Amino acid sequence: MERQVETLLSTSPAVQRRPTLMTENPRPLWAARIQAEREAHGWSKWEMARRLMEARGYEHGDVRNRARQILDWEKGDHFPRDWADAYVTAFAMTWQELFGAQDASVIPSVSVGTTAPPQARGDDLERRTLLQLAALGMGAGALGSTGEPVRQLLDLALNSEPRDLDDWHLTLSDHLHAIRTRPPAQVRDGLVVDLIAVQRQLQDADADEATELQRVIAALSTIHANALTRLGDHGAAIHWWRTARTAADVSGDLDLRLLVRAEEAGFGVYGQRDLATVLRLIEAAERIAGDSLSFWVADLAGTRAKALSLLGRHDDARQALNTYLGHDGDGARTSILPTLWNIDQTYFAQSWVYAHAGDEAKAGTAREQVLARTPDYQYAANVRLHEAVCAVANGGADTGTRQAVDIIAALPPAQRSHMIIETGKAVLRAVPVERRERPAVRDLRVLTSGR
Incomplete structure (x- = not known):
């Protein structure tokens, strides 16, 4: 259930075409993710090029040219179809974790700036997806025994009103209070509903609102990973840490990028990661911080x-x-x-x-x-x-x-x-x-x- 909701966030047309702080053109999520993963490993573009060639078994190659390609890929100008498997190998991730899809067949071959699919088609697809999620929750019991989260999902799919940003900030405060005072399973159920709601709203957001909604997604995902860690669901929690990092990176908010990484490392000491990995996460975050006084x-x-x-x-x-x-x-x-x-x-x-x-x-x-x-x-x-x-x-x-x-x-x-x-x-x-x-x-x- 957790992975399907995360995939919904990762592959939504709204997320794929959101603006960044650098340009008014949309930047695909996979582009932000490969850059974020490279930076988290502390690799320069040249080092990334060497890692990719190593993953392909190339003993010799033009590192300079490959580094230029990496710049284009990270901007989202082109999808690295011939090098996607090498990325997966270099980062030790799966296709779906890195690119938000099972394979390249569902990733658009067009470059940045192409018009997204018609809104009606996106709404129909998302509505069917939400109904499937609700049905899955009812069948597997993944959304609690009362059925209330399932009812909320169905209501969201059929009649959803956008919230203003003040309401979203209040929602974050409510979830944070809940995680401190209520059983984590209850908190998880409410978070799933709001994560889907914010994704739907992002679909129609203008540039300024989209940036703020990315910050909301990063914060919601951070609290969600917190709840999953308390539940001992470490695999799902690690995936949500990754989603939180990507959303924070896309927002361009350095303090938020560091907040997410500080929380991820902090929860890692509870057996979620080995301690050497926790220390590497801290070092990677400090490299991103640079001389910041955050x-x-x-x-x-x-x-x-x-x-x-x-x-x-x-x-x-x-x-x-x-x-x-x-x-x-x-x-x-x-x-x-x-x-x-x-x-x-x-x-x-x-x-x-x-x-x-x-x-x-x-x-x-x-x-x-x-x-x-x-x-x-x-x-x-x-x-x-x-x-x-x-x-x-x-x-x-x-x-x-x-x-x-x-x-x-x-x-x-x-x-x-x-x-x-x-x-x-x-x-x-x-x-x-x-x-x-x-x-x-x-x-x-x-x-x-x-x-």
Whole structure:
């Protein structure tokens, strides 16, 4: 279900013909995506050319000429039909992930500026697609047991009114509040409806509105990936991170591009990515930031601190944490998601780093600050699990694991998010090997394994 909604966003005529900040002509989504992926890997056009030729098995070739072609492809002037498979190989992605289609047969061969298909045909196709999505949700139970999201999808397909941008910003605030206070499955269902609604509105938007709607899509996709991560649906979450990145890149909003990447890296430390990949994501985002003074550069340092602490590099983690501290979040409040970042997140990072290092006093001070401030049930549970991590790190394996069992077992099942369970597993990983068969340790292992 998640991949089909994402494909609807990726392949819609509205998305394919949206304007960019650089030109009034439309730029295809695949063009923005191949550029975004190249930049995320930190590759210049020349390096991309070498990677493509390597993927084709060419030991010799004209790198300069290929780099010029890459410029044309990234502008969307021409689709790289002869080199599309090489792109897929170089990025280790599938055709559909990269180009929004199964193969080249459905990608227009025309260059930028060609008139899109007639509106009526697009409406009919999209209406059928929405009805199919609704039917799929009813058949697979993917949209919840009440059927309300399915009803909303059907209503959207048959009678949809565009929202003004203030309404979309209010919608984002509502979803952000929901993700902090409600079970993530409920939040996911509402997000699917709004992701389809904004895609429909983008279809008829003028240039200025389209740019702002791309920002809305990036923000909605970021919250959606958040919900999917809490549900432990990592494959779908990673695809939505990619959609969020692409929409942010197309909008041309540097702060939003960094916000999305900071969130993606931040959620990666909960077992979604291996830690080396998380650190590479941070480095790629920092390259995009360049000399920018964006708040999100500091936020990336906070995530680096968490990743390094999980790797046992506690001195390096403290150094990265110091880069993060001292920011009051003014820069975050200027974004499309002004309430995304709260000061409790600084204290949460301190609790994480100090707890893993066994610094009980500093971890405790930070924990109390989080518990006094956070509206997010997940933050409250996890910061208390940090206390359990710290207890184990200081030799109290039985104390720490019993505490973790009590914290997780007390939560309603719908609130036992993957991120809480993953923090419980961090408590387990801190237990010395010779104590891993203790009764409390076994209880925590069963509770976090889902059995």
